[in-house]
Amino acid sequence: xxxxxxxxxxxxxxxxxxxxxxxxxxxxxxxxxxxxxxxxxxxxxxxxxxxxxxxxxxxxxxxxxxxxxxxxxxxxxxxxxxxxxxxxxxxxxxxxxxxxxxxxxxxxxxxxxxxxxxxxxxxxxxxxxxxxxxxxxxxxxxxxxxxxxxxxxxxxxxxxxxxxxxxxxxxxxxxxxxxxxxxxxxx
Numbered sequence: 001x002x003x004x005x006x007x008x009x010x011x012x013x014x015x016x017x018x019x020x021x022x023x024x025x026x027x028x029x030x031x032x033x034x035x036x037x038x039x040x041x042x043x044x045x046x047x048x049x050x051x052x053x054x055x056x057x058x059x060x061x062x063x064x065x066x067x068x069x070x071x072x073x074x075x076x077x078x079x080x081x082x083x084x085x086x087x088x089x090x091x092x093x094x095x096x097x098x099x100x101x102x103x104x105x106x107x108x109x110x111x112x113x114x115x116x117x118x119x120x121x122x123x124x125x126x127x128x129x130x131x132x133x134x135x136x137x138x139x140x141x142x143x144x145x146x147x148x149x150x151x152x153x154x155x156x157x158x159x160x161x162x163x164x165x166x167x168x169x170x171x172x173x174x175x176x177x178x179x180x181x182x183x184x185x186x187x
Contacts, residue, residue, distance in 0.1 A: 001110065002137040003118040005127045006040055007154065008175070009141050014151035015122055020052055022060075028144045029174050036172065037073075040140070044077060045113025048105065049121035051083035052152075058088060067091045078112045080105055082126055102129045128157040132185065139164070139180040142172065162186060 008025050009015050016022055049057075061069040070090045078094045081087065082105075089095060098105050109118045120127045120136070130136045141154065165181040 001045075001113060001115055001117055003106065003110075003120065003130065003135055004138045004140055005120045005122070005130075005136060005155070006140040007122055007142070009143055009154040010146045010148050011143060012147040012149065013154045014148040015124060015154050016056075016152040017148050018151050020056060020152065022056070024146045024148060025144060028146060036177070041073065041077075041119070043117045044119045045116025046078045046080070046109040047074075047119035047121055048080040048082060048109060048126065050123045050126040051081065051085065051087060053122045054081045054083070054087060058090075063090045063093075064088050067093065078109075080109060101133075102126075102135060103133050106130065106133070106135045124153050124155045124157075128155055131155070131157055131159060131182065134184045136182045138167075139178070139182060141178045141180075143176040143178060145174045160186075 007015055010024065017024060057063055057070065063070040067090050070093050074093070076094045078096065080096045080098050082099060082102075083097055084099055087097065096108075106118070120130055127136065139155075159182070163183040163186065165183070166178065167181050168177075168179040170177045
């Protein structure tokens with residue numbers, strides 16, 4: 001079981017632009033190669049995302065009115081949404097809204113995952129909290145041929161090379177897919 005951050009990023013390290021838009025991502029040609037998300041998600045037993053990411057899904061997938069847009073890719077896989085405000089619930093989705101420290105939530109997620117992986121969807125600040133707590137095992141980055149100059153960083157933390165070990169590099173169309181093992185925080 002691993003806790004993984006699987007995301008797309010620009011060459012300059014942003015996952016969304018200054019308006020939290022992912023339009024840049026949908027402009028990238030994947031070369032017609034198969035999308036690896038299905039294979040990745042087959043190994044996921046639980047996942048978490050921050051409020052901004054959840055709100056993006058609500059707005060761009062219209063998931064409250066069309067819950068199948070959530071249920072089709074995620075099914076009944078339990079999801080934890082970190083938020084400090086009330087957010088609409090997607091009908092039929094297995095959602096738990098939480099706030100506070102990530103460690104107790106991570107324990108619940110690991111239990112729910114039942115030996116499968118835990119996926120941290122984003123954003124970067126939430127994933128950074130998991131990294132700070134020593135609860136992040138792997139970074140999986142699809143690096144896209146785009147730059148934004150500003151926006152939401154992939155991981156707004158300093159993780160030095162002592163914590164990161166490159167384990168694989170593959171190409172998927174225009175994307176460079178990088179995998180890094182993440183070690184524990186150093187004192």
